[in-house]
Amino acid sequence: MTEKITQKVSSNGRIVIPKEWRDKLNINDKNFVEMELKDDKTILIKKKIHPLEIEDNLFEGVTPFTEDELDEAKKSLFSLKE
Amino acid sequence: MTEKVVVDAQVLFYFHYTYQKVPSILQELKEKVIEGKLTVIIPIIAIAELFWKMRKVGKINEVREAISRWEKSENIIIDDFNLEIIKLMLDNSESHELHDEIIAITCKKYNTDIIYSTDEKFKELFNLQLRSWK
Numbered sequence: 001m002t003e004k005i006t007q008k009v010s011s012n013g014r015i016v017i018p019k020e021w022r023d024k025l026n027i028n029d030k031n032f033v034e035m036e037l038k039d040d041k042t043i044l045i046k047k048k049i050h051p052l053e054i055e056d057n058l059f060e061g062v063t064p065f066t067e068d069e070l071d072e073a074k075k076s077l078f079s080l081k082e
Numbered sequence: 083m084t085e086k087v088v089v090d091a092q093v094l095f096y097f098h099y100t101y102q103k104v105p106s107i108l109q110e111l112k113e114k115v116i117e118g119k120l121t122v123i124i125p126i127i128a129i130a131e132l133f134w135k136m137r138k139v140g141k142i143n144e145v146r147e148a149i150s151r152w153e154k155s156e157n158i159i160i161d162d163f164n165l166e167i168i169k170l171m172l173d174n175s176e177s178h179e180l181h182d183e184i185i186a187i188t189c190k191k192y193n194t195d196i197i198y199s200t201d202e203k204f205k206e207l208f209n210l211q212l213r214s215w216k
Contacts (some may be wrong), residue, residue, distance in 0.1 A: 030117055050116040051151035052158075058098035058144040065092045065135065070201075073091065073131040078180045 017045075084157065085120040087111070087213070088189045090199040091131035094124065098148050105215035111198060121157045125188040127181060129160070161188050178207060186210060 007015050017027060025047050027033070032048040065073075089111075096104045097112060104112070114120045129149065136145045152158045163184060170187045178186075182201070186208035189195055197204050198213045205212040 032118075050118075051154045052097055052112055053116050054151065055101065057100050058148055059095055059136070059141065060100055062095075062099075062136070062139055062141060064095055064099070069135060070091070070131070073134045074179070074181045076134055077127065077130060 084118070085196070086123060086192050086194040087120060087196040087198060088123045088125065088185065088192070088194065089128065090125075090185060090197070090201070091128040091135075092200065093198045094128055094132045094148070095135070098144070107213060107215045108198070111213075115155070115157060118157055121159060122155075123188060123192050123194070124152060124158065124160045125185050126161060126163050127184055159192075161191065166191060179203075182207070 003021070005018060009015055017033075022028070027047055034046045034048050036044040036046070038044060093108060093111070096108045101109065101112075111120075111122075115122055132148075133142075133145050136142065149160075152160060167184060167187050170190050171183060174183065174187075182203050185197070185199075186204055189197055189208075189210055195209070196211045196213060200214045200216045202212065202214075204210045
């Protein structure tokens with residue numbers, strides 16, 4: 001469902017994202033938004049998501065590097081003297 | 083100017099691991115990257131090590147996805163191992179393990195002395211500021 005509001009634009013072009021929408025999208029003062037001006041004269045505003053913010057735990061289920069693994073990985077790159 | 087830091091393969095792993103299990107210093111690092119407060123330099127050699135580990139457990143597509151995300155990040159730089167690194171290595175008369183030297187020299191290339199790793203050699207041999215979680 002599309003939600004719509006009408007807002008007055010301030011003298012320097014500012015508008016406010018309604019609190020309810022900010023809460024829904026978890027937008028706070030640390031976030032950035034991307035704005036896109038479309039050919040049909042609409043403006044699209046999207047919360048900017050840093051790629052590291054995606055919390056799908058790509059490497060879940062794998063154990064972190066051990067010292068031995070780090071040594072083995074190095075050896076596979078450059079042969080080390082035993 | 084934002085702070086620049088170099089990271090090793092372990093950090094790359096923790097970038098995409100269950101957040102609660104990530105060492106606190108690396109949780110803070112990740113937060114700063116997300117907030118755009120610093121720039122991360124990834125030496126290609128660190129990606130190769132991560133790939134070596136992940137391929138053994140069949141996580142090739144996950145590595146592919148991780149690389150794609152790093153490439154899309156405005157404040158993550160993937161540094162290719164190239165001739166510029168070798169030219170900077172020419173200033174070192176002492177012989178070091180190539181792996182460690184390439185990563186250390188990557189710091190020099192980007193004019194930073196901060197490295198996130200647990201390897202004390204970066205501090206002892208290359209005088210880098212080691213940000214370790216051990």
